[in-house]
Amino acid sequence: MSKTLLVFRREFAGYFATPLATVFLVVFLAVSAGMTFFVANFFDRGQADMNAFFLWHPWLYLVLMPAIGMRLWAEERRSGTIELLMTLPVRPWQLVVGKWLAAWAFAGLALALSAPLWITVNYLGSPDNGVILACYIGSWLMAGSFLAISACVSALTKNQVLAFIGAVVAGFVFVMAGFDLVLAAVRPWAPDIVVQAIASMSFIGHFQRITDGVLEVPALVFFISLIVFALWLNVQALDARKAA
Amino acid sequence: MVLVETRALVKRFGAFTAVDGISFKVERGEVVGFLGPNGAGKSTTMKVIAGFLEPTEGSAYVAGHDSQLDPVAARQRLGYLPEGAPAYPDMTVGAFLEFVAAMRGLSKPTTRERLGELVERIDLAEVWGRRIEALSKGFKRRVGIAQALVHDPDVLILDEPTDGLDPNQKHEMRELIRTLAPNKAIVVSTHILEEVEAICTRAIIIARGKLMADSTPAEILARAPARDPAIQQLVRTTPLEDAFRHITLESAGS
Numbered sequence: 001m002s003k004t005l006l007v008f009r010r011e012f013a014g015y016f017a018t019p020l021a022t023v024f025l026v027v028f029l030a031v032s033a034g035m036t037f038f039v040a041n042f043f044d045r046g047q048a049d050m051n052a053f054f055l056w057h058p059w060l061y062l063v064l065m066p067a068i069g070m071r072l073w074a075e076e077r078r079s080g081t082i083e084l085l086m087t088l089p090v091r092p093w094q095l096v097v098g099k100w101l102a103a104w105a106f107a108g109l110a111l112a113l114s115a116p117l118w119i120t121v122n123y124l125g126s127p128d129n130g131v132i133l134a135c136y137i138g139s140w141l142m143a144g145s146f147l148a149i150s151a152c153v154s155a156l157t158k159n160q161v162l163a164f165i166g167a168v169v170a171g172f173v174f175v176m177a178g179f180d181l182v183l184a185a186v187r188p189w190a191p192d193i194v195v196q197a198i199a200s201m202s203f204i205g206h207f208q209r210i211t212d213g214v215l216e217v218p219a220l221v222f223f224i225s226l227i228v229f230a231l232w233l234n235v236q237a238l239d240a241r242k243a244a
Numbered sequence: 245m246v247l248v249e250t251r252a253l254v255k256r257f258g259a260f261t262a263v264d265g266i267s268f269k270v271e272r273g274e275v276v277g278f279l280g281p282n283g284a285g286k287s288t289t290m291k292v293i294a295g296f297l298e299p300t301e302g303s304a305y306v307a308g309h310d311s312q313l314d315p316v317a318a319r320q321r322l323g324y325l326p327e328g329a330p331a332y333p334d335m336t337v338g339a340f341l342e343f344v345a346a347m348r349g350l351s352k353p354t355t356r357e358r359l360g361e362l363v364e365r366i367d368l369a370e371v372w373g374r375r376i377e378a379l380s381k382g383f384k385r386r387v388g389i390a391q392a393l394v395h396d397p398d399v400l401i402l403d404e405p406t407d408g409l410d411p412n413q414k415h416e417m418r419e420l421i422r423t424l425a426p427n428k429a430i431v432v433s434t435h436i437l438e439e440v441e442a443i444c445t446r447a448i449i450i451a452r453g454k455l456m457a458d459s460t461p462a463e464i465l466a467r468a469p470a471r472d473p474a475i476q477q478l479v480r481t482t483p484l485e486d487a488f489r490h491i492t493l494e495s496a497g498s
Contacts, residue, residue: 006347010335089347090347
């Protein structure tokens with residue numbers, strides 16, 4: 001079996017070895033349902049769609065994805081198992097991808113458990129299921145981006161709390177990138193092209209285009225390339241620690 | 245046949261030099277005891293040979309493969325027990341060893357055969373299905389050894405394999421190392437001097453990152469300073485301890 005897959009399997013099982021998995025899944029479902037029904041007023045909207053559910057995902061993931069990703073490398077470093085793992089005859093990228101895939105699959109499981117809401121919407125009306133599918137794919141890719149960032153930050157420290165905070169801060173920058181709060185701080189001194197580049201990094205902007213109903217190719221490309229880049233950075237972070 | 249070699253190995257952490265120009269070779273059939281006070285650079289040297297750390301200068305070879313330039317081939321031939329025998333606490337002993345075997349590319353039948361042999365040899369049957377976090381220190385260390393032996397490597401680097409074991413377990417571990425010795429090159433770090441006499445064909449003493457001695461235990465013994473019969477020893481020391489103290493304290497200039 002491929003080494004990446006072996007790492008994936010061990011890591012995925014690792015989530016369920018402690019109550020972490022259950023706690024996470026319950027919190028994810030409770031908070032996302034709470035947001036959908038009480039904050040976004042799912043029923044009062046009177047529309048057969050799931051926008052009230054997906055609307056909050058960037059903010060929800062901002063906190064929850066670092067919680068899944070923080071342990072990926074920090075825990076290995078703290079317990080010393082990283083020394084074992086990094087002296088096996090494997091390439092660092094195989095470890096990096098395997099670990100990230102496990103976290104991403106776990107996030108996918110959480111997302112899949114929201115299916116009752118989708119069934120409810122279909123029972124109450126006739127939503128555009130193509131749009132809903134696009135939203136699910138977009139949301140999962142965005143989760144993957146948050147996780148790739150979290151894994152990368154986790155490789156820099158053996159302290160899981162630091163890894164969590166670092167990942168939230170990094171994620172916050174990406175979530176807020178399109179907002180005036182961030183852009184106003186950059187605009188006075190940076191050339192226009194930089195401001196536009198930062199604005200185009202916005203998670204919310206890209207995700208919104210997907211939830212608007214089109215699986216927009218640029219938005220997909222954005223999330224996928226961000227994942228690839230963060231994982232590449234993760235490999236570099238591991239290499240840098242070797243020479244330190 | 246030289247299976248482990250370091251050439252003018254230097255490892256610096258910032259301004260601190262942990263390993264300072266260490267060169268040695270280990271051939272098949274040798275068991276080399278790696279001795280030195282705490283913080284002398286033993287573990288760091290082993291980490292560099294295993295390819296976990298990158299040397300600042302110089303290079304390390306495992307079975308002829310540079311551990312930095314050709315890491316996968318070098319690690320294929322290497323069994324490594326890191327300091328403290330780390331293992332995934334949430335896994336069972338069986339699942340952990342099977343994971344390591346699979347990561348080393350062993351087929352299912354080979355894995356079953358090798359693990360069956362090791363379980364008997366290292367006495368792991370009673371804890372096979374137990375989670376590693378629930379193991380005693382002795383069993384944890386044995387799992388670490390099993391993990392290093394699963395692919396029957398030519399080279400074994402064992403960082404304090406007997407640390408934390410009781411006298412009986414220590415004895416068993418030494419016997420195991422002895423029986424493995426003829427077909428492998430083994431480097432064992434320790435600060436238990438009797439261990440060197442018991443199992444090593446050669447001893448390397450390092451202090452403050454520098455190689456202070458590299459010879460047979462008997463030759464090192466000969467470097468023990470003559471005892472002054474007029475001085476009554478408060479704590480009785482063995483001649484080997486005297487030699488060790490003499491060699492390592494010499495480097496400190498005292």
